[in-house]
Amino acid sequence: xxxxxxxxxxxxxxxxxxxxxxxxxxxxxxxxxxxxxxxxxxxxxxxxxxxxxxxxxxxxxxxxxxxxxxxxxxxxxxxxxxxxxxxxxxxxxxxxxxxxxx
Amino acid sequence: xxxxxxxxxxxxxxxxxxxxxxxxxxxxxxxxxxxxxxxxxxxxxxxxxxxxxxxxxxxxxxxxxxxxxxxxxxxxxxxxxxxxxxxxxxxxxxxxxxxxxxxxxxxxxxxxxxxxxxxxxxxxxxxxxxxxxxxxxxxxxxxxxxxxxxxxxxxxxxxxxxxxxxxxxxxxxxxxxxxxxxxxxxxxxxxxxxxxxxxxxxxxxxxxxxxxxxxxxxxxxxxxxxxxxxxxxxxxxxxxxxxxxxxxxxxxxxxxxxxxxxxxxxxxxxxxxxxxxxxxxxxxxxxxxxxxxxxxxxxxxxxxxxxxxxxxxxxxxxxxxxxxxxxxxxxxxxxxxxxxxxxxxxxxxxxxxxxxxxxxxxxxxxxxxxxxxxxxxxxxxxxxxxxxxxxxxxxxxxxxxxxxxxxxxxxxxxxxxxxxxxxxxxxxxxxxxxxxxxxxxxxxxxxxxxxxxxxxxxxxxxxxxxxxxxxxxxxxxxxxxxxxxxxxxxxxxxxxxxxxxxxxxxxxxxxxxxxxxxxxxxxxxxxxxxxxxxxxxxxxxxxxxxxxxxxxxxxxxxxxxxxxxxxxxxxxxxxxxxxxxxxxxxxxxxxxxxxxxxxxxxxxxxxxxxxxxxxxxxxxxxxxxxxxxxxxxxxxxxxxxxxxxxxxxxxxxxxxxxxxxxxxxxxxxxxxxxxxxxxxxxxxxxxxxxxxxxxxxxxxxxxxxxxxxxxxxxxxxx
Numbered sequence: 001x002x003x004x005x006x007x008x009x010x011x012x013x014x015x016x017x018x019x020x021x022x023x024x025x026x027x028x029x030x031x032x033x034x035x036x037x038x039x040x041x042x043x044x045x046x047x048x049x050x051x052x053x054x055x056x057x058x059x060x061x062x063x064x065x066x067x068x069x070x071x072x073x074x075x076x077x078x079x080x081x082x083x084x085x086x087x088x089x090x091x092x093x094x095x096x097x098x099x100x101x102x
Numbered sequence: 103x104x105x106x107x108x109x110x111x112x113x114x115x116x117x118x119x120x121x122x123x124x125x126x127x128x129x130x131x132x133x134x135x136x137x138x139x140x141x142x143x144x145x146x147x148x149x150x151x152x153x154x155x156x157x158x159x160x161x162x163x164x165x166x167x168x169x170x171x172x173x174x175x176x177x178x179x180x181x182x183x184x185x186x187x188x189x190x191x192x193x194x195x196x197x198x199x200x201x202x203x204x205x206x207x208x209x210x211x212x213x214x215x216x217x218x219x220x221x222x223x224x225x226x227x228x229x230x231x232x233x234x235x236x237x238x239x240x241x242x243x244x245x246x247x248x249x250x251x252x253x254x255x256x257x258x259x260x261x262x263x264x265x266x267x268x269x270x271x272x273x274x275x276x277x278x279x280x281x282x283x284x285x286x287x288x289x290x291x292x293x294x295x296x297x298x299x300x301x302x303x304x305x306x307x308x309x310x311x312x313x314x315x316x317x318x319x320x321x322x323x324x325x326x327x328x329x330x331x332x333x334x335x336x337x338x339x340x341x342x343x344x345x346x347x348x349x350x351x352x353x354x355x356x357x358x359x360x361x362x363x364x365x366x367x368x369x370x371x372x373x374x375x376x377x378x379x380x381x382x383x384x385x386x387x388x389x390x391x392x393x394x395x396x397x398x399x400x401x402x403x404x405x406x407x408x409x410x411x412x413x414x415x416x417x418x419x420x421x422x423x424x425x426x427x428x429x430x431x432x433x434x435x436x437x438x439x440x441x442x443x444x445x446x447x448x449x450x451x452x453x454x455x456x457x458x459x460x461x462x463x464x465x466x467x468x469x470x471x472x473x474x475x476x477x478x479x480x481x482x483x484x485x486x487x488x489x490x491x492x493x494x495x496x497x498x499x500x501x502x503x504x505x506x507x508x509x510x511x512x513x514x515x516x517x518x519x520x521x522x523x524x525x526x527x528x529x530x531x532x533x534x535x536x537x538x539x540x541x542x543x544x545x546x547x548x549x550x551x552x553x554x555x556x557x558x559x560x561x562x563x564x565x566x567x568x569x570x571x572x573x574x575x576x577x578x579x580x581x582x583x584x585x586x587x588x589x590x591x592x593x594x595x596x597x598x599x600x601x602x603x604x605x606x607x608x609x610x611x612x613x614x615x616x617x618x619x620x621x622x623x624x625x626x627x628x629x630x631x632x633x634x635x636x637x638x639x640x641x642x643x644x645x646x647x648x649x650x651x652x653x654x655x656x657x658x659x660x661x662x663x664x665x666x667x668x669x670x671x672x673x674x675x676x677x678x679x680x681x682x683x684x685x686x687x688x689x690x691x692x693x694x695x696x697x698x699x700x701x702x703x704x705x706x707x708x709x710x711x712x713x714x715x716x717x718x719x720x721x722x723x724x725x726x727x728x729x730x731x732x733x734x735x736x737x738x739x740x741x742x743x744x745x746x747x748x749x750x751x752x753x754x755x756x757x758x759x760x761x762x763x764x765x766x767x768x769x770x771x772x773x774x775x776x777x778x779x780x781x782x783x784x785x786x787x788x789x790x791x792x793x794x795x796x797x798x799x800x801x802x803x804x805x806x807x808x809x810x811x812x813x814x815x816x817x818x819x820x
Contacts, residue, residue, distance in 0.1 A: 023271045026308035054276040055311055059300065066302045087278045087285070088315065089293040 012042035018049025021057030021081075029060055037068050048076030053084040065093065112153050113206045114438075119146040120202070121504070123195050128507055131188045140183075141358050143191075144173040150198065162201050165218055168225045169194050177355070181228055192508075194221050258346050259291055259318040260328065263409075267338035268310045275335055281315065284331050288321020320346075329378045336380070342409055345376060354418035367401050370419040376411050385410065441534070444494055451484075451491045452770040458484040459768060459791035485768065495535075499577045499586065500528030502541045506548055506575060513552050520570040521556050527577035532584045536676060539656060540586070543649040547588040547672050548573060550645065555592035555670055565667065567591070581750055582700030583658075584678055589671035595664040597621045620813070622662040626650035657785060659752050659802055675752040677802065683771060685788070687764035687796065688747060690730045691738040694796035696769050696788060697758065701749045701801045705763055708744040718746065718757055726808045727757030730799075733783060733807075749801050756808040758799070767791075771798060783807065 013036040036043045064072045085091040123146045129135040147170040154162040175181040204210035266277045300312035325343055332341050353376040371377035385404055392398050405411040458481045465477035503525050514521040556571035563569050576587040604610040604624045626646045653660050658676035685696035718725040746757040769788035785800035
């Protein structure tokens with residue numbers, strides 16, 4: 001199930017992901033992330049509405065981080081996201097990213 | 103194998119194990135035990151329990167089980183060894199011995215059941231004590247907030263290395279889920295997510311898993327349990343589980359405690375829990391592949407290199423394997439043989455010797471060189487067979503010596519004395535039948551040494567001696583005899599007291615003057631005892647004379663040497679009883695005698711112009727001699743040329759005057775029969791190759807005869 005994505009036309013992009021962030025949605029989400037990053041400028045990933053996150057979803061976050069470095073920030077982590085990050089202790093990775101209002 | 107035979111084997115083995123346990127317990131007490139000793143104790147008890155269970159010997163099983171539990175606690179370090187505890191364990195071991203003896207058909211003491219209950223209660227106290235509290239349940243998988251240092255294999259952490267494989271996500275599984283599940287079994291102390299293989303460019307496939315995980319995990323689990331977490335991804339994933347360092351100790355201990363039938367390295371490792379069966383199969387498969395490719399490493403090396411098993415554990419397993427192998431090889435080296443079969447064999451060999459001698463004689467008469475040579479060759483082989491057969495009956499005296507450490511320990515404790523027992527010459531061999539008959543006399547001598555010889559610690563200190571006394575058991579071979587010495591550094595024999603007692607009992611006239619040797623000999627008179635206290639062990643005066651007569655019955659001799667204040671040495675000299683001996687044939691008149699060759703020192707001609715009828719000057723030594731013609735009242739005139747065969751026994755030399763020297767011969771000792779039991783100087787008879795009968799001289803008795811005569815002569819001149 002694809003999730004609604006809002007894209008702002010501001011200087012930075014906001015990508016709000018809701019629903020599953022799993023292997024089932026990974027391919028589509030990758031496209032969206034790529035698109036957002038291609039726009040240039042900062043990208044904010046809002047994850048407040050993520051209901052489920054698996055390794056595939058995690059990989060996407062990592063990928064975004066690696067590709068765009070400081071240009072990417074994460075905000076509004078949902079419980080699912082928190083849990084996933086906790087399991088593999090990757091929270092610091094995202095803690096180091098600037099949060100909200102980037 | 104019949105049930106009876108199996109049971110008999112069980113009883114034998116159980117006794118061996120109990121002996122082993124005793125040795126180990128004594129060593130533990132002394133502090134000379136090594137780290138493996140408690141393990142060995144546990145194994146011994148465990149084996150007895152298991153085997154007893156097979157035969158339905160429930161009482162033994164129950165009791166041994168309690169003992170085993172205590173030993174288990176000891177080897178886990180939950181129970182500390184102490185002199186008191188060892189004493190209790192020894193008592194328990196004894197009880198097991200009693201139960202086994204009763205099961206084997208022996209007498210069952212009436213209070214056995216009660217005694218067992220008491221001991222079991224005593225053991226129970228050690229088990230009931232709350233040592234380590236029950237392990238705490240694993241905390242819920244809440245990750246600690248503060249991240250620990252980067253991965254360090256601590257003593258308590260398992261290390262897991264997880265590479266799930268690229269297709270795990272496509273297969274519908276999520277690594278995170280596995281990790282979470284693992285977290286429910288213990289504590290995930292550290293998780294490191296590795297994304298090295300993740301491409302950042304367009305080749306990134308969102309459905310491929312690129313992540314690897316290194317995890318430090320703490321939990322009260324086995325390797326199997328951890329492995330089972332990843333059951334469903336096993337085929338594609340590379341999962342490596344390394345046990346914590348503290349576990350290594352546990353694994354090594356486990357390895358050392360495995361029963362001996364595990365000989366293959368892989369099996370040992372799996373049994374210890376350091377390797378899962380799956381890992382073993384994989385490793386073996388990999389080994390196969392390597393082998394078929396021409397290379398091939400030993401399994402242990404492969405496992406260590408692959409990081410599957412820590413090196414110290416593999417080393418322990420290899421050592422264990424070696425020990426098991428050695429034990430198997432050693433066991434295969436000995437066979438249990440029924441004693442009567444052995445006796446049969448020796449009888450036959452005896453007949454063979456006689457027949458061989460007869461054949462050689464006839465061969466000589468034939469004057470055909472090749473026949474003579476053939477007969478000679480035959481006789482040589484027969485000699486070898488004889489020697490080998492006789493050696494089969496030889497047993498190390500260490501078997502008997504083995505009983506004494508315990509006796510010394512128990513009795514010295516009872517009497518409040520400190521005594522150390524030193525044993526040497528335990529490998530000295532003697533005939534099996536002798537070994538059994540010498541045990542009681544030796545026991546008595548040792549008890550005497552403990553009871554009367556060694557003084558109480560205060561007395562010793564007052565005399566300037568070390569508080570701890572020493573008793574030495576020594577055995578060695580000497581010119582055809584076995585010498586066994588029991589010596590102590592105690593107070594020595596009190597000649598005055600002995601003499602006084604002897605006079606009191608009318609054994610000696612008050613005016614008689616005796617040498618110190620003779621005074622010492624008095625203690626072997628029946629009913630003699632100078633002990634002031636009659637203890638449980640000795641002092642009743644029934645001991646030394648029984649010892650002395652037992653030794654005489656074995657055609658041995660007892661020598662007593664003692665220095666007041668310094669100590670006593672009891673020396674037993676026993677002939678190496680051989681059913682077949684090498685002899686030296688001599689003739690006296692028309693009679694033929696055989697002198698045991700190993701007691702012959704030399705032969706010299708006797709010039710008849712001797713002044714002294716009884717003594718020879720042998721190169722400056724005074725040699726008493728015995729004229730066999732006179733002694734045995736052989737008829738006929740003395741021949742003109744006589745010879746002296748010098749024999750030696752227990753360090754004393756005597757010359758036997760005979761007519762002709764006929765040379766060496768092999769003879770089979772045929773006993774004379776009870777009619778001739780009191781005959782002194784003759785120990786048996788034999789059939790010569792010619793068919794004639796020759797009498798075998800009893801050299802010890804002849805020597806004694808000569809010595810006694812010497813003493814009388816000295817006294818009559820005194």
